[in-house]
Amino acid sequence: MALAKKPVTGMKDILPEEMQIRDYVTGIIKDTYRSFGFTPIETPCMENIGNLCSKQGGENEKLIFKILKRGEKLKLDCAESEADLVDMGMRYDLTLPLARFYANHANNLPSPFKALQIGSVWRADRPQRGRYRQFTQCDIDILGEPSHLAEIELILATTATLGKLGFSGFEIRINEREILKAMAAYSGFPEDSYENIFIILDKMDKIGPDGVEKELKESGFKEESISKYLDLFQMAEKGQTGIKAIESLCSRLSGFLEEQVGQRLQEIIESVEQTKEADFQMVFDPTLVRGMGYYTGTIFEIAIPEFGGSCGGGGRYDKMIGNFTGGAVPACGFSIGFERIILLLMEQGFQIPKQPKRTAYLIEKNYPAEKLCEVMKKAQQARRDGQQVLVARMNKNKKFQKEKLTAEGYETFEEFFNK
């Protein structure tokens, strides 16, 4: 019987050092989000396979870990395809389960409902450095709030959390799906090609305007449309960031865009800028697309200079819950890049503030029982005083044991019988 010592492919064990940081970060996140009135909830890690494969998860639906049917339900003989073998799958995000949760429990929840979820999700991605097949997501969502109060609260809460974790000088980039669409319409692109155009636009960061132009041409779009389109982005780049860029862009797009869309975006930016706690900037970014097809309005993303790419994001998805309930429910969410934050803190050698004092009593091997109690009593008293106390047997290689404990921050005391 040869047992495997390694974790399963693409997943990892979390060692004490990292775990301490994860617990600390989780604590800050929960405390901060709770101060904004978000309530923790949990859903099972498994969902019905029909829900998971309902075309709301985009590419993630190809990465589902599926659960084999059990007992009589598994009919291997007459199974013709994978679908006959499975009844559930591991969730690939926390948004779809939240939509199901809300549809199931709306009557017992406050309106609006502010949910906080921290949980594992699974994706059978090709394993690569720093990306794992099981990872933690950390989402806040406001359900039942149609106004941009939702966006403002989500951004304030998320940035307050990042600030408390020591991040500063970052950006929240914001855009609107309605503006994305209006820009494409204004340029004269056919409506059924919008999604393809946005996929190309999404690469602006990496390939620049020339690259986007080239790819749009290669896709066979009209030169005139392409040049009108790129012109719009140039305008936004010419020193007109934030509020001003929105104003001039939206006035150009009038006829293609409802007036309130730009106004709402401006109000979000202004309200956040005036009440923010952390050190960051709101930036209007008309090239921001965000992949997931379910967004219907505002979209936003965190850009932290220390990271290459984004460190979380979100947006408004007013239609997803309707897929469960039939009736539309306004919804808006923000997901913080938990794993990237942990990775960065680990790389920076992050030290957790205000750690309790650590004391280790090392007990000689043949210490008599009645004396042992005295050491235990000392240990219990120190624990009552808030210390972290270890009572351990003295190893043969005492020096090595003490060195290791000292490295972990323990002050060690040796307890001999004949002392």
Next chain:
Amino acid sequence: MALAKKPVTGMKDILPEEMQIRDYVTGIIKDTYRSFGFTPIETPCMENIGNLCSKQGGENEKLIFKILKRGEKLKLDCAESEADLVDMGMRYDLTLPLARFYANHANNLPSPFKALQIGSVWRADRPQRGRYRQFTQCDIDILGEPSHLAEIELILATTATLGKLGFSGFEIRINEREILKAMAAYSGFPEDSYENIFIILDKMDKIGPDGVEKELKESGFKEESISKYLDLFQMAEKGQTGIKAIESLCSRLSGFLEEQVGQRLQEIIESVEQTKEADFQMVFDPTLVRGMGYYTGTIFEIAIPEFGGSCGGGGRYDKMIGNFTGGAVPACGFSIGFERIILLLMEQGFQIPKQPKRTAYLIEKNYPAEKLCEVMKKAQQARRDGQQVLVARMNKNKKFQKEKLTAEGYETFEEFFNK
């Protein structure tokens, strides 16, 4: 596209009310165990199917949720049995993953290593009231400590946690596999029947000595052995609890039992009794069996009067890690009945102490953006002061909204434009 609103069969959504209690209990558990020097770790929720089905999980191995192979590895055409279709499974406990973890990382871990795990496990049990197919386990384990210091620390830490959660007047029942075996040997039962005898003995609680006698007879054991066996238990019942019962039982078993076994058990009981923080009793219980086949020495169980059965337990399992490493590693663990504790606290209408003040600002629908900032600033200030603050749009049915918020503990303020 009909999507399912309910969670998958046998699993449950956790609503805000329960989640608050779970988070509170988790916090107490982590803080208390940390004060005893236990370090949190995590392993993936999936394990290789070979590890899970290595006959260390007893009956639980029949309840594994299995993960379908993916991509090219899934060869449905030539699959002859379930085993050809799966490569991983969901963990059914936290002990087997811990053994794998320790085997994989021992070089980077202190010795002894005191691990704390709180995590979900999955068992495809028949759904029944109050038992779910996904549930939280909460284990502490001490690896690499051969002496009974491990048992003492585990029991002190677990009972301190229960005490901080408000439990009192409970019992820790303790026994030794070596004593169980010696009692069977003394009575003259054949060695290969011990496990069967222990399965019957395990029912003592429910069927009493007469029931055990009857079942042993029905299994065809010798009358003489049965009566010798039951005599031993009677002796322990006749007013001789704790230390005295161990002394007299072990002296009767001399020749079948190493002297140090009884002595060790006595020292555990004495040390715990003299240094315990919570209000509970140590009780020697020679009928305590504990199902899992992997225990090798001490076994113990929590009995809380409010519960029918046990509310957690554990013991020494010195051989399991050796299945991964080849060499034996002493190990001892204690699992606290997390789900049962939550259930009991919920039933008792448990109120979390020291909740922050809750304030809700309800904002009139067409509140202008510049005034909104003033409300947001008030909210931010209250959050800085440690309050939990909600800013929400006033619903059409304002009265109902306020009632709900009041029920959740919020003080509500209405914010009108023309005020």
